[in-house]
Amino acid sequence: MQIVWEYRQLLLGGVRITLIVTVLAAVVAVLMSFASGLARESRHRILRVPAIIYVELFRGTSLLAQLFWLFFVLPSFGIELPALACGVLAIGLCNGAYGSEIVRGALRSVPRGQREAAIALNYSPAQSFRLIVLPQAARVMAPLFGSLFIEILKASSLVSLITLPDLTFQAKNIILVHLNTTAVLSTVLVVYFVIALFISGGAQRIERALSRGVDHTAG
Secondary structure, eight states, X not given: OHHHXXXXXXXXXXXXXXXXXXXXXXXXXXHHHHHHHHHHTOSOHHHHHHHHHHHHHHHHSOHHHHHHIIIIIGGGGTOOOOHHHHHHHHHHHHHHXXXXXXXXXXXXXXXXXXXXXXXXXTOOHHHHIIIIIHHHHHHHHHHHHHHHHHHHHHHGGGGGGGTOOXXXXXXXXXXXXXXXXXXXXXXXXXXXXXXXXXXXXXXXXXXXHXXXXXXXXXX
């Protein structure tokens, strides 16, 4: 573990990049999940068709290929993005396509009677969604989005392939110099696991909070 201590600042810098990529990609994923999920439920083809194309494209192709396309191919069209932006967009857009199914499934889990009751109470579509549908769907979404965020964390290691100095990138550089894989990779494994535990714990706390809110209202 002496090597890990000696290069602790380098590894901490890598952890910082990993967290930045994970958080920003998660934001992109959530936004795209809701945008595409709601659009796919729309009756209007002008909204539904582009959303379907987006989801099928990003679910049907490799995340690594998407990342390389943004970083290596996009500049040939005159658009050159920093490595961080490429990593965040690729991971966020890809996982947003999967998150679209989370949103759709959660919205469809709300009983139709709840929507009909909102209509009977003269709620507007926006009021019905905000006050009736979304609070119930959020309980279903919370644990699933927690799992999605962990997938985003794991996918963040791919940014090391486009020279972004995340935790995996720094670990590989240390190994190239010292040829000591056991201590370095074990440390990396533990760090990813600890971050994943925090994500999982946060999702569970949010789910419990949403459940308490619903139970309290029902009571």
